[in-house]
Amino acid sequence: MITLTTAGVTISVHTKYVPRISSPLLDSYVFSYEITIVNENEFPVQLMRRFWDVFDSSGYCREIEGAGVVGEQPVIFPQQTFTYSSACDLKSPRGKMSGYFTMRQLDNQHLFIARVPDFQMEVPFILN
Numbered sequence: 001m002i003t004l005t006t007a008g009v010t011i012s013v014h015t016k017y018v019p020r021i022s023s024p025l026l027d028s029y030v031f032s033y034e035i036t037i038v039n040e041n042e043f044p045v046q047l048m049r050r051f052w053d054v055f056d057s058s059g060y061c062r063e064i065e066g067a068g069v070v071g072e073q074p075v076i077f078p079q080q081t082f083t084y085s086s087a088c089d090l091k092s093p094r095g096k097m098s099g100y101f102t103m104r105q106l107d108n109q110h111l112f113i114a115r116v117p118d119f120q121m122e123v124p125f126i127l128n
Contacts, residue, residue, distance in 0.1 A: 004117035008041035009103060013119045018087065024123075027058075029090045031121040035069075036083045037101070037114070039076040046075045047082070048111070049102040054088060056095035064099075075106065093123035 003012040018030045039045050052064040067073060074082045088097060098118040104111055 002117045002119055004115055005040070006100075006115040007103070007112050008039070009045065009101075009114035010038040010040055011101075011114060011116050012036045012038075013117060015119055015121050017121070017123050022123075024093070027091045029093050029095075029121075029123055030087055031090065031095075032085060032087045033097075033119065033121075034083060034085045035116070036081060037076060038081050039078055041105075042078050044075055044077045044106040046073055046104045046106060047101050048073055048104050050099065051102075052097050052099035054090075054095065054097050056090040056092040058092040060091050069101075088121065090121060093125075094121070096120050 001012050001014045003010060013033055013035055015031055015033045018032050022028055022030045047068060049067055050069050055061050070084045070086055076082045096118055099116045101114045102111055103114050
């Protein structure tokens with residue numbers, strides 16, 4: 001697990017290769033990731049948008065952007081946690097994601113960025 005704190009928001013990421021829905025013969029490698037967000041501020045925040053850069057070792061790159069995460073725009077109160085799981089498919093057995101969440105401070109509507117730590121996705125057998 002890797003962790004990064006930005007603007008009082010701590011984000012941790014844990015990844016896992018999902019072989020049962022991957023198809024290496026078709027260049028499809030699926031990874032799940034779990035993200036935990038902790039609001040260490042003294043005010044509630046709301047996750048408004050997400051932005052991802054997804055890279056794989058074949059040179060393929062794409063951007064993903066949208067409202068909230070997994071269909072939600074969660075409000076996270078001070079010292080509270082929000083955790084969600086999602087997945088990403090790659091065209092090669094190794095890649096990475098980098099990105100950020102646009103957060104809104106609820107008491108004054110101020111928008112700010114909470115960076116997600118860059119995280120690697122690697123098929124376990126590729127390391128041998």
